Amino acid sequence: MHxxxxxxxxxxxxxxxxxxxxxxxxxxxxxxxxxxxxxxxSLYFCFDNVARGTACEGAVLEIEEVGLTVECPACRAVKxxxxxxxxxxxxxxxxxxxxxxxxxxxxxxxxxxxxxxSDRPALGRAGDEPIYARSTS
Amino acid sequence: xxxxxGCDAGEARIxxxxxxxxxxPPLIRSRTTPASxxxxxxxxxxxxxxxxxxxxxxxxxxxGHGHALQSPGIVPDxxxxxxxxxxxxxxxxxDGFAAANRARFAEQGMLALNFVSSPGAGKTSxxxxxxxxxxxELPIAVIEGDQETENDAERIxxxxxxxxxxxxxxxxxxxxHMVGHALDSLPVERGSLLLIENVGNLVCPASxxxxxxxxxxxxxxxxxxxxxxxxxxxxxxxxVLVISKIDLLPYLRFxxxxxxxxxRRVNPTIEVVRxxxxxxxxxxxxxxxxxxxxxxxxxxxxGGAGAGREERGDGLAxxxxxxxxxxx
Numbered sequence: 205m206h207x208x209x210x211x212x213x214x215x216x217x218x219x220x221x222x223x224x225x226x227x228x229x230x231x232x233x234x235x236x237x238x239x240x241x242x243x244x245x246s247l248y249f250c251f252d253n254v255a256r257g258t259a260c261e262g263a264v265l266e267i268e269e270v271g272l273t274v275e276c277p278a279c280r281a282v283k284x285x286x287x288x289x290x291x292x293x294x295x296x297x298x299x300x301x302x303x304x305x306x307x308x309x310x311x312x313x314x315x316x317x318x319x320x321x322s323d324r325p326a327l328g329r330a331g332d333e334p335i336y337a338r339s340t341s
Numbered sequence: 342x343x344x345x346x347g348c349d350a351g352e353a354r355i356x357x358x359x360x361x362x363x364x365x366p367p368l369i370r371s372r373t374t375p376a377s378x379x380x381x382x383x384x385x386x387x388x389x390x391x392x393x394x395x396x397x398x399x400x401x402x403x404x405g406h407g408h409a410l411q412s413p414g415i416v417p418d419x420x421x422x423x424x425x426x427x428x429x430x431x432x433x434x435x436d437g438f439a440a441a442n443r444a445r446f447a448e449q450g451m452l453a454l455n456f457v458s459s460p461g462a463g464k465t466s467x468x469x470x471x472x473x474x475x476x477x478e479l480p481i482a483v484i485e486g487d488q489e490t491e492n493d494a495e496r497i498x499x500x501x502x503x504x505x506x507x508x509x510x511x512x513x514x515x516x517x518h519m520v521g522h523a524l525d526s527l528p529v530e531r532g533s534l535l536l537i538e539n540v541g542n543l544v545c546p547a548s549x550x551x552x553x554x555x556x557x558x559x560x561x562x563x564x565x566x567x568x569x570x571x572x573x574x575x576x577x578x579x580x581v582l583v584i585s586k587i588d589l590l591p592y593l594r595f596x597x598x599x600x601x602x603x604x605r606r607v608n609p610t611i612e613v614v615r616x617x618x619x620x621x622x623x624x625x626x627x628x629x630x631x632x633x634x635x636x637x638x639x640x641x642x643x644g645g646a647g648a649g650r651e652e653r654g655d656g657l658a659x660x661x662x663x664x665x666x667x668x669x
Contacts, residue, residue, distance in 0.1 A: 206514060206545035214431045221425055231422055235431065240574065241548070289573040289607045299609030309431045309548075316423040 207246045210309065211254040214247075218314050222259040225316055230263045232315035238270045238308040239288060263314075272306035354508040355523055357491065435549055438517035442552025445524065446535070450642035452635040453535040455551050457575055458559035459568070460541030463585040463618065465493050467559060468536050470618035472500045474628045479635055480530040484523045484537045486515040493538065503528050514545035517552055532639045534631065543572035554634065555580035562586050562593055566600035573607040581612045583627070588617035 214235065222230050233251075237244045244267050251265045273282050276293035282304050286294050293300050430436060446453045456464045465485075472481055483504040485493040494506035505523045507515060520537060529535065537553060539546040547556075558579035560568055563586055569576040576582065582604050584597065597615075604611055614630065616623030 206548055209512070209514070209516070209545070210431055210548070213434055216434065217427070217429065217431065221427055225423065225425065228423065240577075242574065289570055289577075291577075291607060291609055299605070301609045311427045311429050311431050313424055313426045313428075316425060318421055318423065 207243050208250050208254065210243055211247055211250040214251070214311060215254045215258055215260045217311050218263075219259045221314055222316060227259065228316040230260045230314050231317050232264045232266060233260060234266045234268070234312040234314070236268045236270055236308045236310045236312050238306040239272050240303070240306040241309050243309075244269050268312065270305050270308045273304045274300035275302040275304050276300050277302070354510065355519070355526065356494070356506055357508070432548065432550075435517050438521050439550035439552040442517055442521050442524065445521075446552060446554070446638070447641055449529065450532045450639040451529065451535050452533075452631070452638035453537060453551070453553045454631075454634075455537045455539055455546070455553035455556045456559065457539045457543070457546045457556050457579065458541060458561075459543045459564065459572075462541070462559045462561040462564065464538050464541065464559055465496055466618045467583065467585060467616075468538060469496060469500055470621075470624060471536065471628065471631065472497070472502050474624060475534065475631065476500065476502060478632070480533040482527050482529045482533050482535050484515075484520060484527065484535065486519075486538055486540045488512070488540065509540055513540060513542050514549050515539050515551060516549045520551045531642065532635070534635050543568065543575045547574040547578040554638065557581045557583055559583045559585050560600065560604075562590055562595040562597070564595075566596050567603055569600065569604040569607055576604050576611065577607045579608070579611060581614060581630070582608075584613065584615040586617060586619070587615050587622060588620045 214233065218230050218233050222228055235247075237247075247267065248265060255261050255263060271284065272288055273284050274291060274293070275281070276283050276296065276298055277300070278296050278298040279293055283293050283295065283300070285291060285300065291300050291303075292298065442453070445451075456468065458464050468483060472483075475481060481502045483494070483497045483502060485497065485504055485506045486509060487493055487506065488509055488511070490508070491506045494504040497504035505527045507519050507523055509515065509519070515537065537551060539551075556575075556579040558576055558581070560582060562584060565571070569582075582601075584600065587597075590597065601613060604613070612630075614623060614627045616627050618624070
């Protein structure tokens with residue numbers, strides 16, 4: 205439900221960086237989101253709206269989803285729990301509050317248009333499937 | 342506008358006045374110079390992760406879209422995208438404001454707590470009962486967050502302690518920036534207990550650090566006992582779980598042990614307090630916990646006992662810190 209705030213912060217951050225590069229238009233925004241954030245897919249719904257009228261308008265949002273891993277204090281090893289909300293070691297059953305990956309919410313990089321002053325944003329994303337990537341690490 | 346819940350930013354009001362947010366510069370706008378020449382171009386890019394879908398990552402321009410003439414001094418169009426590595430937390434701006442709030446709290450020896458729950462769990466009633474129990478011992482101040490109305494701040498002011506109401510408009514949570522501005526208009530003393538009542542919402546407030554010492558999640562026994570696993574983020578983000586309205590347990594089928602089991606599944610180290618503001622049952626233990634935490638916060642002040650050391654929960658504080666660090 206807070207996708208809008210996240211999308212707004214994301215667009216603002218990307219625009220800040222674009223401004224440092226002669227205000228070039230952003231053509232792609234690459235982000236990394238942990239599964240525990242539960243916002244990955246829903247970000248597509250609001251990114252375009254938030255980006256409208258900014259240097260990010262028409263940019264493609266590319267999401268890398270990061271799986272959940274926890275550190276088991278008993279095994280002293282990083283494990284992947286059996287479920288998203290079963291914070292126990294899958295091998296020894298000890299509670300594992302220490303999340304190693306899965307809470308990420310990062311702007312990884314942006315791609316800027318080749319020229320500094322584009323006339324208008326990219327058009328026609330209709331029919332394109334959302335780009336969705338998953339990292340299992 | 343959010344396609345899911347319709348929430349929006351920039352509508353927050355503090356005590357009925359527009360938030361200074363509205364006066365902040367807007368996002369930069371893309372240039373809209375008229376097209377002066379057309380050309381087609383392709384884009385290549387590389388990135389290091391595997392994709393589920395095998396679809397193409399072609400750039401989404403239509404061929405032949407226009408580009409303005411280049412200004413002198415700007416690198417000529419080479420037909421290639423320019424990739425800028427950033428690697429920063431998306432909420433890093435909020436985290437920056439939260440860090441500033443946290444520094445302010447530490448400097449003043451204040452204990453700031455962020456109360457989160459669904460609407461109707463009894464946040465305001467708990468705040469009122471807490472104030473009545475502690476106002477003779479501690480300076481207390483309150484920040485109230487609601488979409489609309491000053492009702493909650495008025496309930497708090499009736500107890501005699503200062504309160505600021507933040508109306509978030511369509512926003513579904515408080516953020517650190519709003520809290521920073523609310524602090525400016527709140528008379529707080531050194532060593533105060535600051536109670537921040539977030540918007541009643543078990544989802545969004547989990548992601549926004551306000552600079553608080555920790556979050557207190559409230560689950561009333563009139564709700565489902567499976568709320569901790571239905572809204573796991575919130576119960577994972579809280580250090581303390583208050584089970585409220587326990588005077589009603591005899592009339593309900595609420596399975597308290599199951600609720601606690603669910604809460605510990607998502608947060609194995611969560612501290613639990615059971616209470617009723619109606620009968621006062623459990624309130625002494627709750628107030629004692631706050632006294633202890635407030636003492637620890639004051640101990641951080643120069644001249645305070647055990648300066649700079651937290652009495653308890655160090656491991657959890659460290660965990661919260663790591664969690665934040667991971668997001669930056």
